[in-house]
Amino acid sequence: DGGITQSPKYLFRKEGQNVTLSCEQNLNHDAMYWYRQDPGQGLRLIYYSQIVNDFQKGDIAEGYSVSREKKESFPLTVTSAQKNPTAFYLCASKSLSGAINEQFFGPGTRLTVL
C-alpha cells in the first residue's frame, strides 16, 4: 500500500540533545512538508521541499533542520536550539503534477522533552 510512514511514534528527549524524526513516502510525490502541531494552535509549517537536494524554510524553521537526499525521504532534526520542542510533528507529501492536489499526511511523531 502506498503511504507515508513516520517513526518513531513517540520520542523522548533530554534537554540539549538533538533528535531526528523520520519521514518516508512511497507515493512518488515531489513535495514534502513538516508541520508542528500544538494544542489549540493548528498546524504550522516548519520546512518544505519540492525537489531532491533543495528545501525552503516555513513559518517556524528556527531550531530545526532538514535534508532531502532522496525523493522518498525527508528527515527532520530538532536541535538543542529549539526552545520548546515538545509537540506533535506531522509530515506530509504532495504531487506537483496535474490538477490541484491535496497533501497526504503521515501518522505523526509525538516528541516530549524531559
Place this chain on the structure above:
Amino acid sequence: AQSVTQLGSHVSVSEGALVLLRCNYSSSVPPYLFWYVQYPNQGLQLLLKYTSAATLVKGINGFEAEFKKSETSFHLTKPSAHMSDAAEYFCAVRGSGGGADGLTFGKGTHLIIQP
C-alpha cells in the same frame, strides 16, 4: 498572504443533529480550500477540497462544504451527526499563485457528539 479563522474551538451536537463547522478565509488570490479531519494521535485525512470548480463540494463520510466568495466562507456541514464523527476538524487554504508552499491551517474545531 493567506489566513484561516475557524469559529468555535469546540462544537457539541447531539447524535442525528446537523453538524455545522465554520471557516472563514483571507486570501489575496483566488483560494484553494480544504477540510481535513484528525482522530486522536493520528495524522490528517482529507474530507473535501474546493479548487474553483463547483461551489458546493461533497466529501467523504457524508460531509459537504459550500464556497461563498462574497462571505469569504467555506463552512462544513453534515445533515446527521454520527458518534464516529467525533474528531478535530481543520480548515486550510492555499493560494493559487503556484509553488509548493504549505497550507495555512485554522486552529481547528473539536467536534463532540452527544449520545
